[in-house]
Amino acid sequence: NAGVTQTPKFQVLKTGQSMTLQCAQDMNHEYMSWYRQDPGMGLRLIHYSVGAGITDQGEVPNGYNVSRSTTEDFPLRLLSAAPSQTSVYFCASSPSFRQGSWGYTFGSGTRLTVV
Amino acid sequence: GESVGLHLPTLSVQEGDNSIINCAYSNSASDYFIWYKQESGKGPQFIIDIRSNMDKRQGQRVTVLLNKTVKHLSLQIAATQPGDSAVYFCAESSPFSSGSARQLTFGSGTQLTVLP
Numbered sequence: 400n401a402g403v404t405q406t407p408k409f410q411v412l413k414t415g416q417s418m419t420l421q422c423a424q425d426m427n428h429e430y431m432s433w434y435r436q437d438p439g440m441g442l443r444l445i446h447y448s449v450g451a452g453i454t455d456q457g458e459v460p461n462g463y464n465v466s467r468s469t470t471e472d473f474p475l476r477l478l479s480a481a482p483s484q485t486s487v488y489f490c491a492s493s494p495s496f497r498q499g500s501w502g503y504t505f506g507s508g509t510r511l512t513v514v
Numbered sequence: 515g516e517s518v519g520l521h522l523p524t525l526s527v528q529e530g531d532n533s534i535i536n537c538a539y540s541n542s543a544s545d546y547f548i549w550y551k552q553e554s555g556k557g558p559q560f561i562i563d564i565r566s567n568m569d570k571r572q573g574q575r576v577t578v579l580l581n582k583t584v585k586h587l588s589l590q591i592a593a594t595q596p597g598d599s600a601v602y603f604c605a606e607s608s609p610f611s612s613g614s615a616r617q618l619t620f621g622s623g624t625q626l627t628v629l630p
Binding site: 403432434439440441442443444489491502503504505506507508 | 523548550555556557558559560563603605617618619620621622623
């Protein structure tokens with residue numbers, strides 16, 4: 400199935416633990432991004448990548464790291480989990496302008512709880 | 515920073531009626547706007563988009579109106595159905611400085627409930 404695949408769907412962490420949220424897309428999209436969604440709020444951009452080997456910070460990058468070694472994969476790492484990172488995380492991908500039509504495709508999300 | 519906001523957090527409509535969801539934006543550099551639908555437990559799903567050189571765009575049962583003078587965006591859903599119940603987000607887009615990607619800023623969402 401074409402699209403954006405996120406794993407895991409649910410995760411509970413203890414404060415201070417680290418983990419990696421996985422994101423993969425099979426649409427050959429150049430652009431990938433990570434958002435977090437908190438209750439009553441819209442999605443906020445954590446990190447984004449405009450291509451393999453290129454990443455940059457979004458609105459709320461603190462406490463998260465990313466890397467983009469391939470076009471397909473864009474993992475998000477929580478270095479030392481904190482309760483404030485309890486949220487639903489969405490990965491999204493889109494083509495660049497050079498690839499033609501532009502629009503975001505979102506994964507189904509990872510619900511993370513930090514206790 | 516600039517943000518995208520919604521006028522109403524909740525909206526209830528009778529099945530078969532038309533729904534109108536409003537959105538205000540403040541970034542004058544935004545040149546592309548998208549409406550997303552998010553059902554419970556799922557990721558946002560693209561509904562319709564509009565570029566800043568347009569005032570109106572129609573899709574299947576949905577219409578987006580853009581008023582650049584007052585920085586206002588609306589989503590109209592015709593003959594609202596129970597399956598339309600969801601949270602609707604507007605998002606505005608402007609280019610990143612890199613030029614090849616675009617920044618997307620989301621509003622906080624409106625919960626649409628369709629009553630039987």
